[in-house]
Amino acid sequence: MKNIYIKLFLRVSIAFGFFSAVADRLGMWPKENSAWGDWSSFLEYTKLINPWFPASFINTVAIIATLAEVILGLFLILGFKTSLSAKLSGFLLLIFGIAMTLTIGIKAPLDYSVFTAAAAGFGLSLIKEKYLELDSLLSRK
Numbered sequence: 001m002k003n004i005y006i007k008l009f010l011r012v013s014i015a016f017g018f019f020s021a022v023a024d025r026l027g028m029w030p031k032e033n034s035a036w037g038d039w040s041s042f043l044e045y046t047k048l049i050n051p052w053f054p055a056s057f058i059n060t061v062a063i064i065a066t067l068a069e070v071i072l073g074l075f076l077i078l079g080f081k082t083s084l085s086a087k088l089s090g091f092l093l094l095i096f097g098i099a100m101t102l103t104i105g106i107k108a109p110l111d112y113s114v115f116t117a118a119a120a121g122f123g124l125s126l127i128k129e130k131y132l133e134l135d136s137l138l139s140r141k
Contacts, residue, residue, distance in 0.1 A: 004131035007082075010124040014089050015076040017117060018069035025066065049099045068092055076124075079133025083125045090121030 024034050025042035036042040039062075046062040047053075053061055072092065075085035097114035109115055130136040 003127050003129050007124060007127040007129065008131055010086075010120050010127075011076040011079065011082065014086070014117060014121055014124065015073040018073035018089075022066055022069050022073075025062075049096075049103045051103060065092075065096075079130070079135050080138075082130075082133055082135050083128075086121045086125035088121075090118045090125065093118035093121060 020029070021035075023029055025036045025039055027034075027038045029037070031037050036045060043058055043062055046065070047055065047058045050058065050061055068088075069092070072085050072089045075081055076089065093114055097109040097118060100109040100114065130139075
């Protein structure tokens with residue numbers, strides 16, 4: 001399989017993983033298929049895996065994480081600053097995985113393939129060929 005197709009698959013997979021998580025916390029998935037199901041449950045989870053933040057910052061932390069997932073997801077789908085977006089996605093997922101490990105144990109990030117997704121982000125950042133990317137159009141100018 002060509003690198004361009006692998007790169008496209010990684011971009012779409014990571015992006016839709018982010019979009020699915022955001023949709024879940026906004027109540028857009030059916031309750032029986034949800035990890036959180038609504039914003040308040042997501043805030044409780046955010047507080048659980050981030051005990052080092054004061055309670056007054058938890059909503060801000062949750063909003064920042066959500067915005068990061070939406071922005072990085074969009075950038076990956078569009079192929080905008082793909083390498084940087086992929087690295088940032090890898091770091092964001094690695095931070096999530098480490099926070100989960102330190103607070104609720106190693107099983108959850110392994111079950112949810114958080115470290116695998118982080119590795120996919122880092123791997124994606126190494127593929128230099130462009131395919132269906134806004135970066136290709138911008139580099140021509």
